[in-house]
Amino acid sequence: MPLRALPSSPLVQVIDEELVWIMLDRLGIKHPEAAGIRKCPSCSADMKGGRHALRCKTGGGPIAHHNLMRDTLAAVHSDAGVVVGSETRHLLPGSGEKPADVHAHGIGNQGRDIAIDVAIVDSQTGGTDAELQRRALATGIAARRKEAEKRNNRREAGAPTMEERLLQRGMDCTPIIFEVDGATTGTWARYLKKLSEIAHTRRGHNEQRFMAYWRTRIAMALAKRGAQVAIRRSHAIQCCYTSPNAGWNFSGDDDGPMGAFGVEPRIEMAADSTAHIVFDNMMDMTCM
Numbered sequence: 124m125p126l127r128a129l130p131s132s133p134l135v136q137v138i139d140e141e142l143v144w145i146m147l148d149r150l151g152i153k154h155p156e157a158a159g160i161r162k163c164p165s166c167s168a169d170m171k172g173g174r175h176a177l178r179c180k181t182g183g184g185p186i187a188h189h190n191l192m193r194d195t196l197a198a199v200h201s202d203a204g205v206v207v208g209s210e211t212r213h214l215l216p217g218s219g220e221k222p223a224d225v226h227a228h229g230i231g232n233q234g235r236d237i238a239i240d241v242a243i244v245d246s247q248t249g250g251t252d253a254e255l256q257r258r259a260l261a262t263g264i265a266a267r268r269k270e271a272e273k274r275n276n277r278r279e280a281g282a283p284t285m286e287e288r289l290l291q292r293g294m295d296c297t298p299i300i301f302e303v304d305g306a307t308t309g310t311w312a313r314y315l316k317k318l319s320e321i322a323h324t325r326r327g328h329n330e331q332r333f334m335a336y337w338r339t340r341i342a343m344a345l346a347k348r349g350a351q352v353a354i355r356r357s358h359a360i361q362c363c364y365t366s367p368n369a370g371w372n373f374s375g376d377d378d379g380p381m382g383a384f385g386v387e388p389r390i391e392m393a394a395d396s397t398a399h400i401v402f403d404n405m406m407d408m409t410c411m
């Protein structure tokens with residue numbers, strides 16, 4: 124998608140660094156920032172050639188990713204002339220749960236509200252070996268599995284599902300799940316079609332153009348924010364490994380296409396303490 128989208132607005136543009144990250148990932152080439160690093164220093168997960176940085180929970184990357192998708196979905200509704208609330212509390216009184224990332228008013232069955240639950244999953248992690256093999260051949264499997272999980276989520280065995288509980292409160296429930304590479308489920312395709320019809324009725328939008336525009340915007344938001352999150356996390360991980368206390372792992376041919384030498388640790392985007400130490404030392408030297 125980043126290659127097909129016209130860079131006609133800042134929302135659908137990627138900077139060079141992001142494009143390089145996306146291309147390497149798509150082509151299955153190891154990310155040079157993660158060269159020589161096998162395990163994530165914070166969560167010990169396999170770095171998977173650097174791809175782990177996309178979904179590593181340390182540093183809050185997945186939340187930034189999720190929140191941007193939530194805001195983008197809210198924007199689709201507004202563009203269609205649908206009133207929305209974000210992360211509305213008290214939809215399920217007494218539970219403290221927030222089942223709706225986006226709460227769309229009055230467009231469900233029989234005019235009910237819709238609680239939209241957004242999630243982003245990585246098709247290359249989780250699941251058994253057999254399932255990972257199936258996912259390599261077909262897209263959307265991880266997304267469909269997550270959607271079923273969300274709909275059937277019960278607080279305890281025998282309790283009603285999330286879908287049933289929301290319906291009891293007069294709300295429809297629509298989990299919208301994207302895989303980090305952009306695949307999604309049929310639910311989103313049908314939902315976008317429905318929004319395009321509402322957009323036509325309420326705001327006079329051309330339905331086909333509305334769908335094409337938002338498909339591009341959403342794919343670009345996923346690709347761009349994913350790359351931003353991954354690059355930021357990669358730099359932080361790299362700083363951990365280049366600190367005086369951590370040795371490089373030169374074993375095997377894991378150093379990536381550019382090798383491990385001559386790669387400067389980046390300091391301006393990293394949020395871990397190592398970066399500050401390096402930075403402070405540099406400042407001391409320049410001040411002398």
Ligand SMILES: [Zn+2]
Nearest residue numbers: 163166168179
């Ligand atoms: Zn990690």
